[in-house]
Amino acid sequence: MHRHYTGGGREVRAVDGVSIAIARNEFVALNGPSGCGKSTLMHLIAGLDRPTSGQILVNGLALHQADEKTITNFRRNQLGIVFQFFNLLPTMSALENVMFPLLLQGVSRDESERRACETLTFLGLAERADHFAHQLSGGEQQRVAIARAIVHRPHLLMADEPTGNLDSASTASVMSALQTVAEQKLATLIIVTHSEEIAAAASRRLSMRDGKIIDETFT
Helix, strand or coil: CEEEEEECCEEEEEEECCCCCCCCCCEEEEECCCCCCHHHHHHHHCCCCCCCECCCEECCEEHHHCCHHHHHHHHHHCEEEECCCCCCCCCCEHHHHHHHHHHHCCCCHHHHHHHHHHHHHHCCCHHHCCCEHHHCCHHHHHHHHHHHHHCCCCCEEEEECCCCCCCHHHHHHHHHHHHHHHHCCCCEEEEEECCHHHHCCCCEEEEEECCEEEEEEEC
């Protein structure tokens, strides 16, 4: 797989000849310094970008040739994403933020609320369900973001620098939540991180430099 850009009069090979296979329910870390191509690779796998050449197959779907409607349905139904910045809707409570993806799918409000409550409880946030984002700590906000990303039971959960904005205590709580998702095999989990410590939590680490995977480590 390749993803090239043209900028400043030169070609930038953000992803350069990457070929990987990730098993269902595997926990994988894409690790490397800023600018190595790991976030671009995540965007390709998530259907947020298209490769210049090559193929991307996720759960049998050929994303590289899918139309926009198919990709939108894929992202809505099969994919969960957690970003470094929590992106919670500030006018909604934690519960309402987690309910939102289900409501977009057409799930009834009662069922959406039941599943959102269940997911918040699973992540230790039952007592924070009625709180708004400004009333939550950074770690709590990120765990709400994880709950929102898994409430619709996606096949694939991707986290882009999920602890990059957190202190050490919040980082530990967020990583515990993600490891629980992996251990209970709720989804295939891919974490993008520059942190060696965070990458070490995965069962497989793919190290990137200059758009290429240069090393693979099983833990």
